Amino acid sequence: MDNFTFYSPTYFAFGKGTENEAGHYVKRFGGHKVLIHYGGGSAVRSGLIDRVKASLEKEGLSYVVLGGVKPNPRSGLVYEGIELCRKEGVDFILAVGGGSTIDSSKAIAVGTVYDGDFWDFYSGKAQAEKSLPVGSVLTIAAAGSEASGGSVITNENGMYKRAYGCELMLPVFAIMNPELTMSLPPYQTASGCTDIMAHVFERYFTNTKEVEITDRLCEGVLKTIIKELPKVLENPNDYEARANIMWAGTMAHNDICGAGREQDWASHNLEHELSALYDCAHGAGLAVMFPAWMTYVMHHDVNRFAQFAVRVWGCEMNYQNPEETAKEGIARTKAFFHSVGMPTSFEELGAKEEDIPKLLETLQIDGRTEGFFVKLGRKECEAVYRLACR
Numbered sequence: 001m002d003n004f005t006f007y008s009p010t011y012f013a014f015g016k017g018t019e020n021e022a023g024h025y026v027k028r029f030g031g032h033k034v035l036i037h038y039g040g041g042s043a044v045r046s047g048l049i050d051r052v053k054a055s056l057e058k059e060g061l062s063y064v065v066l067g068g069v070k071p072n073p074r075s076g077l078v079y080e081g082i083e084l085c086r087k088e089g090v091d092f093i094l095a096v097g098g099g100s101t102i103d104s105s106k107a108i109a110v111g112t113v114y115d116g117d118f119w120d121f122y123s124g125k126a127q128a129e130k131s132l133p134v135g136s137v138l139t140i141a142a143a144g145s146e147a148s149g150g151s152v153i154t155n156e157n158g159m160y161k162r163a164y165g166c167e168l169m170l171p172v173f174a175i176m177n178p179e180l181t182m183s184l185p186p187y188q189t190a191s192g193c194t195d196i197m198a199h200v201f202e203r204y205f206t207n208t209k210e211v212e213i214t215d216r217l218c219e220g221v222l223k224t225i226i227k228e229l230p231k232v233l234e235n236p237n238d239y240e241a242r243a244n245i246m247w248a249g250t251m252a253h254n255d256i257c258g259a260g261r262e263q264d265w266a267s268h269n270l271e272h273e274l275s276a277l278y279d280c281a282h283g284a285g286l287a288v289m290f291p292a293w294m295t296y297v298m299h300h301d302v303n304r305f306a307q308f309a310v311r312v313w314g315c316e317m318n319y320q321n322p323e324e325t326a327k328e329g330i331a332r333t334k335a336f337f338h339s340v341g342m343p344t345s346f347e348e349l350g351a352k353e354e355d356i357p358k359l360l361e362t363l364q365i366d367g368r369t370e371g372f373f374v375k376l377g378r379k380e381c382e383a384v385y386r387l388a389c390r
């Protein structure tokens with residue numbers, strides 16, 4: 001196991017009705033003037049935004065609102081949010097929504113208290129030194145942004161996605177009521193669960209040896225999604241299954257599964273170019289990229305892939321030919337994504353093979369590599385994209 005630090009200061013309020021305590025938690029974590037940031041229709045239609053407003057009013061807190069966050073959140077709304085927060089003297093950002101809304105909130109939080117352009121952080125020009133606090137009311141189990149220090153924003157000037165992360169952007173609290181996720185359409189539910197599995201894959205396929213505790217945590221999260229996702233697709237109102245999925249989403253990305261081990265992240269970065277170019281759901285893009293990446297890198301450590309096949313998918317170990325077991329695990333992963341309605345090829349996603357040069361260009365891969373399990377240069381990234389075509 002590698003040396004590590006683990007810092008996860010987010011306070012969780014989990015369960016039925018917890019969104020009605022939003023005001024209590026904002027106050028507890030020092031907010032006076034709040035920006036309620038949200039996406040579109042469903043949070044308003046369901047009455048969630050009104051319930052959150054009522055809970056702030058009950059605590060005597062004032063607020064302004066900014067809706068309109070799109071999936072794959074855009075830089076334009078972040079600039080608008082920063083201006084609004086400065087004008088209104090906002091001191092706390094409350095995200096009501098999924099990863100897109102929380103990520104947009106984090107960008108506004110660091111941008112409001114920075115003299116320059118917030119994009120400096122996402123382009124690697126500057127490091128944030130302060131931030132407004134961010135809390136969230138989560139409505140989809142997926143990105144894990146409710147307990148991660150990361151944020152991913154699409155720059156509308158060129159439509160490319162970039163991630164930025166720092167401890168300052170770790171949310172101070174996350175309110176998680178699994179009932180709020182019952183209104184998700186099946187495709188979004190499955191896409192979210194794919195993202196959860198992908199967060200685990202990025203950590204599971206590692207060069208670090210002797211990491212049994214985190215291997216087992218990773219396998220537990222994966223097996224939970226494999227068991228619970230079909231249940232909620234069958235019955236969207238299955239509270240217990242929704243609850244298990246929601247907590248799995250947090251465990252997958254608050255880094256408890258990644259402590260003490262090298263992580264990869266090539267597949268995520270390759271996917272970001274897909275969702276930036278085609279505006280597809282991030283999870284759907286990952287269902288396309290991961291089986292391709294696994295196939296491409298499998299020979300680097302066949303035993304790890306065979307372990308994955310046996311422990312996660314229950315495949316029988318072929319001791320004469322572990323490669324067959326490893327391949328079976330990848331095939332089972334791809335078949336599972338298909339069975340829950342995810343695309344597993346460029347064609348099914350609506351992506352085009354002829355766009356690969358464009359994807360490589362926005363990835364800005366020249367002169368550097370992606371990933372750590374196997375380091376991928378331009379040629380290798382292209383090969384993974386090509387494998388994903390079919």
Ligand SMILES: NC(=O)c1ccc[n+]([C@@H]2O[C@H](COP(=O)([O-])OP(=O)(O)OC[C@H]3O[C@@H](n4cnc5c(N)ncnc54)[C@H](O)[C@@H]3O)[C@@H](O)[C@H]2O)c1
Binds near residue numbers: 042141143184
């Ligand atoms: N910050 C991180 O650590 C991190 C990690 C992974 C991914 N991401 C990013 O997060 C974004 C994706 O976030 P996401 O997967 O959480 O989804 P999302 O926030 O983009 O939401 C997906 C869709 O579901 C809708 N929705 C959300 N909750 C709903 C509900 N309860 N009922 C009905 N509809 C609902 C949204 O309006 C949206 O249309 C991507 O941009 C991705 O790159 C961030």
